[in-house]
Amino acid sequence: MKSAVETLNPTRVRLTVEVPFEELKPSLDAAYKKINQQVTVKGFRQGKIPARVIDQRFGRGAVLEEAVNDALPKFYTEAVNEGELNVLGQPDVDITELKDGELLAFTAEVDIRPALEIPDYSGIEVEVDAVEVSDEDVTKSVEQLRERFATTSPVERAAQDGDVLTLNLEAKVDGEVLEDGVAEGVTYTVGSGELLDGIDEAVTGVEAGGSATFTSELKGGSAEGKEAEVKVEVTEVKSRELPELDDDFAQLASEFDTFEELQADSRKRLEQMKKYDQATQAQEKVLDELLKLVEVPMPEKLLADEIETRKHNLVNHQLGQMGLDLAKYLEIQGKSEEEFDAETKEQAEKGIKTQFILDELVNKEKLNVSQEELTEHLMRRAQSSGMSPDQFAQAVVEGGQVPMLVGEVARGKALAVVVEAATVKDSNGEVIELDDEDETAETVEASEASEATEAEGTEEKPEA
Numbered sequence: 001m002k003s004a005v006e007t008l009n010p011t012r013v014r015l016t017v018e019v020p021f022e023e024l025k026p027s028l029d030a031a032y033k034k035i036n037q038q039v040t041v042k043g044f045r046q047g048k049i050p051a052r053v054i055d056q057r058f059g060r061g062a063v064l065e066e067a068v069n070d071a072l073p074k075f076y077t078e079a080v081n082e083g084e085l086n087v088l089g090q091p092d093v094d095i096t097e098l099k100d101g102e103l104l105a106f107t108a109e110v111d112i113r114p115a116l117e118i119p120d121y122s123g124i125e126v127e128v129d130a131v132e133v134s135d136e137d138v139t140k141s142v143e144q145l146r147e148r149f150a151t152t153s154p155v156e157r158a159a160q161d162g163d164v165l166t167l168n169l170e171a172k173v174d175g176e177v178l179e180d181g182v183a184e185g186v187t188y189t190v191g192s193g194e195l196l197d198g199i200d201e202a203v204t205g206v207e208a209g210g211s212a213t214f215t216s217e218l219k220g221g222s223a224e225g226k227e228a229e230v231k232v233e234v235t236e237v238k239s240r241e242l243p244e245l246d247d248d249f250a251q252l253a254s255e256f257d258t259f260e261e262l263q264a265d266s267r268k269r270l271e272q273m274k275k276y277d278q279a280t281q282a283q284e285k286v287l288d289e290l291l292k293l294v295e296v297p298m299p300e301k302l303l304a305d306e307i308e309t310r311k312h313n314l315v316n317h318q319l320g321q322m323g324l325d326l327a328k329y330l331e332i333q334g335k336s337e338e339e340f341d342a343e344t345k346e347q348a349e350k351g352i353k354t355q356f357i358l359d360e361l362v363n364k365e366k367l368n369v370s371q372e373e374l375t376e377h378l379m380r381r382a383q384s385s386g387m388s389p390d391q392f393a394q395a396v397v398e399g400g401q402v403p404m405l406v407g408e409v410a411r412g413k414a415l416a417v418v419v420e421a422a423t424v425k426d427s428n429g430e431v432i433e434l435d436d437e438d439e440t441a442e443t444v445e446a447s448e449a450s451e452a453t454e455a456e457g458t459e460e461k462p463e464a
Contacts, residue, residue, distance in 0.1 A: 157237065214230055
C-alpha cells in the first residue's frame, strides 16, 4: 500500500491511497463467505457455492463492493498511522479507481488536530474579587437559617405581609372558567411573589372565609400569557413566627452551644465559599488570558458538529425537561435566533480552543492521571449527575467514556499548572495563593471545554 498526505489547510488533509489488488484478497474471501451465507443457489448447499457461480449469478461488482467496504477502514487507518496524523471525526472517502485484479485507489479528506505553539504563559496576570465577609453577610446567612426554623400558627385576623395562607383559586378568561384554572388548598406566603402578579395586594387585609378578585397575566397553563380574572378565597390565615436569635436557637439549628459560636461558624463558611468562588474566578480569567495567547485554527466540520450538538442538547434535553421549545426559550431570554446562533458559535469555538490548548499543555508538561485522581473526578461527576458512583461508573464504562473522563482530569491539571504560574491579585492589590489546585481546575470542563470535541478515537469506518 502507498499513501500520501496533502495539506488542504491547517486543520484538514487529503490522503491519497493506492492498494495493490492482492492486498484485497482477505476481504474478497470474506465477501464471498458472507454472500455464501446470505443466498441460495439450486444444486449447491448453502455456504458451499463456488466463487465463479456467485460472480455469474450476483455479479462480480457486488463482491467487489462488499470487499472494498470491508477493507477501507483498515487501509485508511494504516494511512493515518503512516502519516502520523491526529484525525478528528469521520473522513469523506472517494474511490478514485478500482481495477479488478489490479488496483484500488481512494482519497480521504479528514479534519486533523492543528499543531499549536504554546508561548510562555508565566506572565499572565489577573485580578479577582477579594475575600471579604461583612457583618451584613453573616447576618443574612443567619437569617436564612432562621427562616428554615420558622413556625406557623392560625390567627383570627386579616392577612398581612409574611403570613402563610391557604387559598382556593379560580381563573376566568373572557368570562369562562379555564379547565386548568381551578386550584384548591394552595399554600402561599404573602409577599413571596411566587404565584401571580397582583395576588399580594388582593389577599392583604382579607380574613379567613373572605375573598377577592384581581386581574393578572397567566404564567402557565392552557391560557399562558393571557389576561385572566382571578378569584381568590382565603380559607386559613397563619402567622409566621421566627425563633429568637439566642443560644437556644444555636442548639436547635446547629451543633453549637452558643449563638456566638454559630455566628463565627457562619463567617467561616462564607469565607470558604468566597475563597472557592475566588479560585474559580481566577481559573476562568487565567483561561481567558491563555486563549488570547494562542492562535488556534478552527476545523470547520468539527465546529459545525459542535454547534449542532450544543443545540440538540439544549432543545432535546434541557428545554425538553422544562416543557419549553426553542422559540419560547428565546422569547424568555429576550434574544433573536440570530443572536442565539452567534452566541452558540462563540461558545463552541471557545470550547474547542480550550480543549486543544489544554491537551497540548498536557503533552508539553507530560501530565499523567492517576487512578486516585480519576476516581475522585468520577465521584464528583456522579454527584452532579444525580447518580450513585456505581451507576455512573457503569454508564461510563458501557458508553466507552473512560478516555473522556481521563481527558477531563488531565485538562484540569493542565489548567492548574497555568494558574499556578500566573500572578493572581485580589481587588485590594494583594497577591493571593490558591489553596487547592484540584478544586481550582475542577470546573474547567463544565465551564469552558466542549463535551462533544472528544474526537480522538472516533475514526469512524469509511465506506465507499
